[in-house]
Amino acid sequence: MASVKKGDHVTWKTPQGRASGTVVEKVTSTTKIAGHTATASKEAPQFKVRSDRTGKQAIHKAEGLGKG
Structure with missing residues (x-):
């Protein structure tokens, strides 16, 4: 998902x-x-x-996220 943004x-x-x-x-x-250590960069956010x-926070790669 290339168009992920805040909010x-x-x-x-x-x-589960x-x-x-x-x-x-x-x-x-x-x-x-x-x-967990997330190795992100400007090229691979x-x-x-x-x-x-x-309410917990985690970091995910864009390709692991879907709109919903």
């Missing part, structure tokens, strides 16, 4: 099924969150999302 409502796969949430910000540098169900 978009998105979905992604988890081991599908999750949904809101894009908080575009990440363009290596960032640590919840014990990733997106910080906040889960609708738990």
Whole structure:
């Protein structure tokens, strides 16, 4: 999904099924969150999302996100 931007409502796969949430910000540098290191760059950005169900934040690659 190339057109992800802050405020978009998105979905992604988890081991428990599908999750949904809101894009908080575009990440363009290596960032640590919840014990995970996301290796993002300006050429390969990733997106910080906040889960609708738990309120927790995670970082996902654009291709792992769907509009929803």
